[in-house]
Amino acid sequence: xxxxxxDPARARFLVVEVNGTGSGAQSRRDRTLQGLAxxxxxxxxxxxxxxxxxxxxxxxxxxxxxxxxxxxxxxxxIERREDFLAELVYIAVLPYLxxxxxxxxxxxxxxx
Amino acid sequence: MxxxxxxxxxxxxxxxxxxxxxxxxxxxxxxxxxxxxRHGLPREFITQNQRERIITAMVDTVAERGxxxxxxxxxxxxxxxxxxxxxxxxxxxxxxFLAAYDMVADHIRASMRAAAESFGDWPQQVRAALATMLRxxxxxxxxARLCMVEPVAAGGEIAARHRxxxxxxxxxxxxxxxEHSGSRPLPAATEETLVxxxxxLIVREIxxxxxxxxxxxxxxxxxxxxxxxxxxxxxxRLARSDAAPTPES
Numbered sequence: 001x002x003x004x005x006x007d008p009a010r011a012r013f014l015v016v017e018v019n020g021t022g023s024g025a026q027s028r029r030d031r032t033l034q035g036l037a038x039x040x041x042x043x044x045x046x047x048x049x050x051x052x053x054x055x056x057x058x059x060x061x062x063x064x065x066x067x068x069x070x071x072x073x074x075x076x077x078i079e080r081r082e083d084f085l086a087e088l089v090y091i092a093v094l095p096y097l098x099x100x101x102x103x104x105x106x107x108x109x110x111x112x
Numbered sequence: 113m114x115x116x117x118x119x120x121x122x123x124x125x126x127x128x129x130x131x132x133x134x135x136x137x138x139x140x141x142x143x144x145x146x147x148x149x150r151h152g153l154p155r156e157f158i159t160q161n162q163r164e165r166i167i168t169a170m171v172d173t174v175a176e177r178g179x180x181x182x183x184x185x186x187x188x189x190x191x192x193x194x195x196x197x198x199x200x201x202x203x204x205x206x207x208x209f210l211a212a213y214d215m216v217a218d219h220i221r222a223s224m225r226a227a228a229e230s231f232g233d234w235p236q237q238v239r240a241a242l243a244t245m246l247r248x249x250x251x252x253x254x255x256a257r258l259c260m261v262e263p264v265a266a267g268g269e270i271a272a273r274h275r276x277x278x279x280x281x282x283x284x285x286x287x288x289x290x291e292h293s294g295s296r297p298l299p300a301a302t303e304e305t306l307v308x309x310x311x312x313l314i315v316r317e318i319x320x321x322x323x324x325x326x327x328x329x330x331x332x333x334x335x336x337x338x339x340x341x342x343x344x345x346x347x348x349r350l351a352r353s354d355a356a357p358t359p360e361s
Contacts, residue, residue: 019264019271026265030316052348056332060309063316067308068301071275087299091309095336098344103296 001085004069008078015070037062043096057095064091163201165191167212175254179209179262179270209262209270216259217277220245224280234288235342235350239334241284242310243327249314250326260311261318281307288341298340306337 004011018025041058044050065088072084086106094102169191173182184205188198202208227244228237249256263274285303292298299305310333317326335351342350 016267019267026319030319033312033316054332056313056329057336059316060313060332060336062309063312064305064309067312068305071304071308074271074275084301087301087305090299091302091305091340094339095344099294099340102340103294106296106299 004078015073033062040092046096061092170208170212171254171258175257179266216255221280246327250324253323256323261315278307291341
């Protein structure tokens with residue numbers, strides 16, 4: 001998020017414009033999303049029963065994060081430097097650590 | 113008309129040839145090419161027929177080539193209409209795509225609303241609406257690509273229309289806010305984030321050629337969607353419940 005804030009034009013190119021490009025660029029975007037899903041999926045290791053949450057959950061969360069970032073960039077949030085990191089962390093933490101821990105993330109101060 | 117377009121697509125043709133006893137019987141091919149020369153058909157009928165053929169051609173061509181690589185020439189050839197006829201109906205390729213998109217999106221939205229209204233309690237409304245959408249998309253691959261994948265790639269006005277269309281599901285989710293029992297209010301963008309996750313996963317599954325299996329995502333999607341409102345345990349219980357919910361009479 002800090003990188004996006006520092007360079008909104010590049011953020012728009014990497015997150016928004018890539019969707020209108022060829023399959024090569026979109027494959028790279030998908031690989032990035034898979035990497036994000038891998039990180040999120042690590043949340044299963046925090047659980048007593050890791051198998052109780054599926055890999056699919058991590059992929060939905062990664063998609064939710066990407067979709068939110070995409071929408072916010074298109075809406076000019078990045079240029080206005082409006083922070084929404086806490087909301088992204090909330091959705092990433094929720095399936096693994098529960099509502100209370102996720103809500104705690106909403107209280108974390110912005111990066112700046 | 114969405115049914116007619118679906119029947120006019122390659123998938124629709126396949127479905128007609130494999131229809132089983134007891135299933136709804138699709139009518140004959142939608143909007144066939146009109147006979148050449150003088151045929152005495154009313155002008156209104158001809159115009160409607162042409163429009164449906166153009167939209168059907170748009171769906172098929174976009175499914176084959178993608179929106180960005182599709183040209184008006186591809187569409188007119190597939191629809192067996194002249195360029196002049198195309199421009200009598202649509203200002204440009206984008207307008208034609210939006211007409212097709214609106215038709216499919218309106219159909220999905222109305223189906224989801226009707227499914228949701230069959231239930232009194234919110235969690236089952238969410239499940240029913242989502243199940244309806246996934247069932248439609250998995251049974252209509254060309255229309256699934258048209259309304260879920262291509263708008264993201266097309267960008268501009270089409271992508272904006274797609275985002276606005278997704279607001280329908282956002283509203284269904286927002287109705288669940290009174291169910292939230294957490295110590296702090298839900299983040300303002302919870303619903304947009306959840307819908308973004310659903311859309312992103314569906315797009316990836318379609319792009320990977322797994323459109324027919326979309327309805328198998330239902331339990332995972334329902335669980336994640338309900339979790340912010342009901343808590344993880346209750347969300348999991350409802351999502352993994354084997355018994356299909358029964359609509360209220």
